[in-house]
């Protein structure tokens with residue numbers, strides 16, 4: 001029973017094929033039949049019969065044999081080999097026709113069917129799981145899809161909404177633009193209207209400004225003392241129908257008894273007095289000359305006032321050469337030359353200030369020459385002033401110069417120290433200022449050539465003292481005049497006027513053109529008046545010339561500004577301070593001129 005016996009020759013083919021296949025497997029184990037039977041707890045005879053083909057083994061034996069061979073060789077049979085064994089086993093069983101074979105076959109088929117059933121069951125389960133998963137996933141996707149649809153709908157709705165909003169905004173802006181265009185058009189028309197109204201108002205302002213200057217002048221005249229008790233102009237003297245457009249133009253403050261005479265001007269003062277008492281009797285023409293601000297204008301006004309008091313029937317006319325020129329030009333434009341000539345050739349006393357300004361135009365010089373001749377021939381008094389003697393007025397032409405030289409020529413010199421002190425004393429008394437003699441002496445020693453500046457210095461010193469409630473003593477005067485007395489190189493006078501305008505404009509934050517222009521804004525008017533005052537105080541440029549530089553104004557305006565700022569300086573600290581600062585700036589800019597003495601060393 002140890003080894004296999006050869007197969008019988010009578011074995012059916014199916015039994016033989018199976019036996020050969022089993023023997024092939026069994027051979028791979030290298031065991032004896034008995035040993036193998038022991039290992040598998042089988043009967044060795046049965047194992048021998050299974051391998052000899054005399055009996056068909058149960059599939060379980062075949063299966064065990066396959067497992068053992070696999071274990072032994074480390075390699076399982078291929079699926080095809082398994083299938084072959086199964087088929088051989090089934091055919092052998094079928095061929096045996098035994099009940100056992102039949103049972104085996106059926107069991108085998110049952111196992112096979114069961115296996116298939118289990119496989120199908122597993123497949124069903126796997127498919128059910130896969131289906132469930134797919135369904136679940138489909139439901140998920142459905143949900144996501146719905147959500148996406150929802151979001152897309154929302155976005156579309158939002159888009160629609162913002163599109164609508166955008167269209168609404170565009171429509172609103174278009175509407176607004178249209179309205180604005182209409183508004184711009186309307187505003188343009190209103191602006192034109194406003195321009196027209198402004199031009200009209202501007203003209204009205206100019207007119208009122210002129211009236212105001214005149215009214216203030218009259219008011220001051222009425223409240224001032226009259227010359228030697230004579231009536232103030234306009235208070236009792238009937239207006240002369242054919243008189244000059246500027247009236248007699250006399251300043252009531254400039255009287256002969258208010259003129260301080262000294263060595264430098266005594267002769268001029270006497271001549272003026274004589275002419276006023278007996279017009280056209282002694283000196284005709286009377287020609288007064290001298291540098292600026294030493295009393296020429298004062299004398300002419302004083303002659304006029306004294307004449308009017310002594311000879312109320314006489315027609316007196318004071319006019320500056322510049323005013324004469326302006327009126328002549330106007331008369332020429334308006335074809336009113338006859339009237340102009342009647343005015344000036346019909347007066348009894350003609351007082352013409354600053355004749356050097358006639359030099360500008362030939363027709364004007366010619367006109368004045370004829371006026372002169374007409375008056376002289378009619379034995380009317382002519383009084384003239386200039387900054388130079390007739391000999392030096394070459395630009396006036398020989399004929400006129402000869403006539404100017406034909407009368408009395410008086411030179412008014414800058415007052416000496418004594419006269420300056422007298423002048424200061426006089427001004428202090430007139431204005432009710434209490435000033436110690438040494439203060440007046442000090443001021444007089446500092447300001448030597450220009451009486452207007454001398455007055456200005458006194459005004460500043462007294463204003464400073466009164467604003468600070470300090471006594472008016474020499475240290476105080478020194479302090480105040482420190483900024484006023486220049487120590488710079490000489491500069492051309494008219495340049496200084498422009499410099500003053502520029503510095504003042506800069507100081508007040510306006511433009512120089514504003515100051516020269518016509519604007520009547522409060523700030524500009526004050527700045528302009530201050531600039532005018534400073535021009536009068538700090539330069540020797542004549543008043544008409546200053547008025548011309550300030551946009552061709554009436555000299556009366558400059559004089560008005562001068563008085564106004566003087567008063568304000570004493571009343572308002574702010575104005576005083578502004579004046580002091582401004583003067584210092586002008587001085588720093590090198591703007592103060594002439595040969596004034598340098599400051600004494602501080603004590």
Ligand SMILES: Nc1ncnc2c1ncn2[C@@H]1O[C@H](COP(=O)(O)OP(=O)(O)OP(=O)(O)O)[C@@H](O)[C@H]1O
Nearest residue numbers: 259260292293294295296297298451452541542543
């Ligand atoms: N001798 C004087 N007595 C009193 N006041 C005087 C005397 N000289 C000048 N003044 C005063 O000085 C100021 C300037 O004088 P005024 O205007 O007559 O000078 P001016 O020589 O005519 O100068 P301009 O040529 O610049 O017009 C005036 O206020 C004037 O009253």
